[in-house]
Amino acid sequence: FVNYQSWVDYIEKIIQLNNINNKLLLDIACGTGVCLELWLKKGYSVIGLDCSYEMLAVCKNRFPEELLKDGKVKIIQDDFRSFSLEKKISITTCLYDSLNYLLTEEELFSCFKTVSTNLTEKGIFIFDMNTIHALQDEWGNQVFERRDGPIHSIWDNSFDHTTNISTLKLTMNIYENGQYTTFKELHKERAYSLEQIKSIARAAGFNIILYHHLTFKPASESDIRILGVALKIS
DSSP, rough: OOHHHHHHHHHHHHHHHOOOOOEEEETOTTTTTTHHHHHHHHEEEEEESSSSSHHHHHHTTTOHHHHTTTSSEEEOOOOOOTOOOOEEEEEEEEOTTTTGGGGSSHHHHHHHHHHHHHHEEEEEEEEEEEEEHHHHHIISSSSSOOOOOOOEEEEEEEETTTTTTTEEEEEEEEETTTTEEEEEEEEEOOOOHHHHHHHHHHHTTTTEEEETTTTBBBOOOOOOOEEEEEEOOO
């Protein structure tokens, strides 16, 4: 239900506005590679980095073997808090609130610092995050259900006001070949104030602007999702 194409188009505008002409892009926490595929169609060479072997296996299957062999697409299994590239890069992205999965300020700083270390001078880091308002009020303490074709899912959310951590217990019942299969997942996301995000990014060596997602309006604490544009300080 996410319009990834609009997200990628929006981010490309930001890249262009910052006069970055390099067509090599690193996406950390790339997951199954939906955005990598969209960037590739726009003419970019892409590097996808994620810690999950299973998700990267799905990601690799998106691309013809020749693209993986000639380096147009590279897939790396690593931790986005501590990775090291062979060569520095101009553009790094991190999408779909992946940074919210870092539950301490120290972990978030480690990610920003690692990205900065692997960026070229005046390189750019573009990321999105859920806000406190999103996790506290929109997700909150509630249970809701969804039906998406053969998938019936139950979303059981709880929010800890002391830690700003949201816990999601997700149950998915999938009807396939005449029978149901049940999967259960546990997700934890921490929300950070806009000032915390800015302070951590600056400490890691960035100048940073936060926008209301998919716009160029300044972000506010009442937004659900914000987008950060962090430029490495040369």
